[in-house]
Amino acid sequence: MVTVVFCLAVVVGIVSAVVALSHRSPVVNVLSLVVTLFCIAVSYALLGAEFLAAAQILIYAGAILVLFLFVVMLLNAPEEQPAKEPRPFQRAAGLLLALLAGAGGVAVLIGIQVAAPGVQVAGDARAIGRMLVGQYLFAFEFISVVLLAALVGALVLVKRKH
Amino acid sequence: MLDLLWLVPALPLAGAVVLLAGALRFKHRTTTVVGVSSVGLSLAAALGALLQYVGTHGGIFVQHLFRWISAGDLTIDFSLRLDALSAVMLFFVTLVGFVIHVYSVGYMHSESARGYARYFAYLNLFMFAMLVLVLGANLAVLFIGWEGVGLCSYLLIGFYFEKDWCASAGKKAFIVNRMGDFGFLLAIFWAFKVFGTIDLAGMQQLITVDPGKYAAAATPIALLLFVGAIGKSAQVPLYVWLPDAMAGPTPVSALIHAATMVTAGVYMVARTNFIFALSPTALLTVAVVGGVTAVFAASIGLAQNDIKKVLAYSTVSQLGYMFLAAGAGAFGAGIFHVFTHSFFKACLFLGAGSVIHAMAGEQDMRKMGGLAKHLPTTYWTFVVATLALAGIPPLAGFVSKDEILGKVFAAGVGDLNGFGSVYLVLWMLGLAGAFMTAFYMFRAVYMTFHGEFRGGHEAAHHLHESPRSMTVPLVILAVGSVVAGFVGIGKALSFNLDINLFERFLHPVAPALEVEHAPTLAGEWVLILISVAVAVGGILLARRFYLGPEAFRRPNALAQRFPTLYTTVANKYYVDEAYDRALVRPLAGLARFSWKGIDTVAIDGTLNASAFFTEIAGDLLRFVQTGNVRNYGLLVLAGALAAAAWLLL
C-alpha cells in the first residue's frame, strides 16, 4: 500500500515539476507546482510528519502559490518569448549542472547506503509544538522578526514614488 | 688601582660620547677641556694601574666586566687583561696619545668649532678603541678594538671630507683594512673550532698542556691572523692605504698611522705568539713579508717629495722590521721596536706638522729649505728623532733596531726551524733597508731644514715657530726617543750583563724562541758595528747629495741617467695602478652590472612583469561579469556543488 502511494507520488510529482518549469504559460506553471507540492505533502505524511504535511498544504499550496498567482495576474505576465540573444553556453551549462546536481546527489546518496527503515517518531502537532516552545523557542520568536522584515521589505519595494 | 682598569678605555669613550652628544656645538674651549682631559685622566688611571701592576712581578690581571655572548658552547666575556705585554702597550699608547691630543689643540686651532669638536670626538673614540684592543683578554674583544680603530681611522683620514681625495683616502684605508680583517675573522672562527675558546689565557693553557695536538691547526690559524696584521699594519701587499692616509690631519698621522693603530698588527702577533711558535711556516712567512716590506717601502721613500709621504713609507718600512723580528721568534724585540718607534715616529710626524703649519699647508719638500733658523725647536727635535730612526747610538732606535737585526742574524746562524739561510738573506735585506732609511730620512732633513729657502716670498714671510702647545709635545717625544732605548739594552751591548729590563719584563707572556748556536759576543759586536756603519754611510751619502752648494746636482744627474728606474720608484712601482686595473675596475664593472643588469633588468623587470600580468589577468577576468542574472545563478550553483563535493568526498 505504502509502496503504491509512494510510486504514485513520485511519478506525479516529477511530471508536474517538469511541467511547472517548462510550460510556456505562467498560470499553468504555478498550478503545476501546486500539484508537485501536494505530492511532497503526501511524502511527508508517508514519512510520518503529519503536522508538516498539513503545514505544507496550508502554507505552500495555500498561501505562497496563491501569492504567485496574484502576482501573475497583476503583472499580466506574458508567455515567455523566444530569446533575443540565444545563450547556448548558459543552456548547455545549466542543463549539465542540473543533471550533475541530481545525478551527483543520487550517486552520493546511494553510495552512503543508509538503508535503515527508519525510526518512527511521532510527528504530530503536539510533539512539534512542544519542541517549538521548548528547545527552539528563540528561533520561533525570531522567525516572527524575519517575517516582519520581509513584510516591510516587500512594502518598500513596491511603493510608488509620489 | 688595578680595579679601575676599566676606566682607562672608558674615559675616552665618555669624552667621545659627550662631544658627539653635544651635537658638536661646543665652543673650542669646552671641546678642549673635554677632549684632552678625558685622555689625560685615562693616562693617570693607566699609570696608576701600571704602578700597581709592576708590584705584582709578572702576574696576569684579568678584569671581567660582563658576559657578552652566551650561546651554547660559545661564551665570550668582555674582559680586560693586564699583563706584561699589554702593560707596555698601555703605557705608550696613553702617553703618546695624550701628548698628541695636547699637540692637536694648537694644530687644529683654526678649524671651525664644529670641526674641532668632531676631531676630538673621533680622536677620543680612537683612544677608546685602541685601548680596548690592547687590553682585550680574548680575541673577540681584541677584534672589537681592531674594528673600532679601523673605523676611527676612516673617520679621521676623511676628516676633510669635502675634498674628494680625502674622502677617497678614507674609503681606501677602510676597504683595504677590511680585506685583512676577513682573514682575522676566519682565524677567530677556526681558533674557536680548534680550541673551543678564544680566550687568550685559555688557548695558551691548552697549547702548553698538549702542543702536539694543535700543531697542525696552528699554521693556518697563524697565517690567517697574520693576514689581518698585514692589513692593519700596512705590509706588502696591503700597504697601499697608508701613504694615502696622509690626507688626514698630521696629528692623526702621528697617532694612528705611526705610533698606535698600525702597530696593532705587531701587537696581535705578539699576543698570539704561542700559536705562531707552533708553526715554523707561519713564522717564516711573517719574517719574509716583514723583511720584504722593510726594503720595498724604504726604496719608495727614496724618491718621495712630500714630507708626510716620506714618513709614511718609513712607517711601513719600520713595521716591516717589527714583523721581521716576530718572524724570527724575537717577539720581545719586535715589541721593543714598536715601543721606541712610537716615540720617534710620532715626534717626526708632529715635527712635520709643525713645518707644514709654518708653511701654511705646503708639504712639498722641494719648496722648503733653510727652515732650521726659523723653527729651531722643531728642527732639533726632528734631527734627534731622525737620528733615532736611522739607528745611531745611543738613541732608542739604535737599540731596538740593532736588537732586531741581531736576533734575525742569530736565527740565520742558528738555523731556526731549519730556515737558517732565509733568515740570513732577510738579515741582509734588513741592513739594506737600514742604509736606505738613514739616507732618505737625512735627505728629508737636508731638503727641509738646510740650504736656501725655495718657497717664494709670501711663504717666507709666514715662517714662524709653532706655539708652545705644539713644541712641548715635540720635546717630550724627542726626549723619549733618546731615553726609551735604555730599558731594553741587549746582551751584546751590555757585554753580557743581563740588563735587558724590557725582555725580562715581557718574558712571561712573549718569550723569545731560543736558537742553538747563538753568536758569540765578538760576533755580535761585529754586527753592531756593521749596522752602525751602514747607517752612518747612508747619512753621509745623503749629505753628499743634498747638502751644501752641490746639493741636488748628483741625485738629479742620477735620475737623468736612469730615467725609467727613477720614474718607476717615484711612482711607487705603479702598485696602486696595478690594483686599480686588477681589482678595482673589475669590481666596479661587477657593481655596474649588478645595478644595470641585475637590479634594473631582472629585479625591476620581474616586478613590472608581475604587475603587467596582473593587469592582463584582470582584463580577462572582467568578462565574467556579464550582468546576466542567470549566469550568476549558474556560478552560484557551480560553487555550491563544488563545496558540497569537497565536503562529502
Next chain:
Amino acid sequence: MTVTPMHFVIFAAVLFAIGAAGVLLRRSGISILLGIELMLNAANLALVAFGRIHGALDAQVFVFFVMAVAAAEVAVGLALLVAIFRKQQSIDVDRLNVLRW
C-alpha cells in the same frame, strides 16, 4: 520493495535537479522563483527523510522554520519582480544587465 527513507531522499534529489534546471534555463522571473521554491521543497523533503532515519524530531522543526523563511523570501522576491516590471514593463531577467563589464 519496502520504501525506505532513502528513496525519499533520492526523490528529493531529482526534484532539486529539476528545480535547478528551471532556475538556470528560464528567462521569466516567475519561473525562476518557482524553481527556487521547488528546490527549497526538495531540500525540506530530504531533511524530513533524514530526520526519519535518525529518529530525530528536530528535522521537522527545522523544516517548519525553513517554510517560514521561504514564505518571507517569496514575498520579497515577488515584490522585487513587481518593481522590476514597473521599470521595464517585462519580466525577462535577461534584460537586467546594466552591471556588466
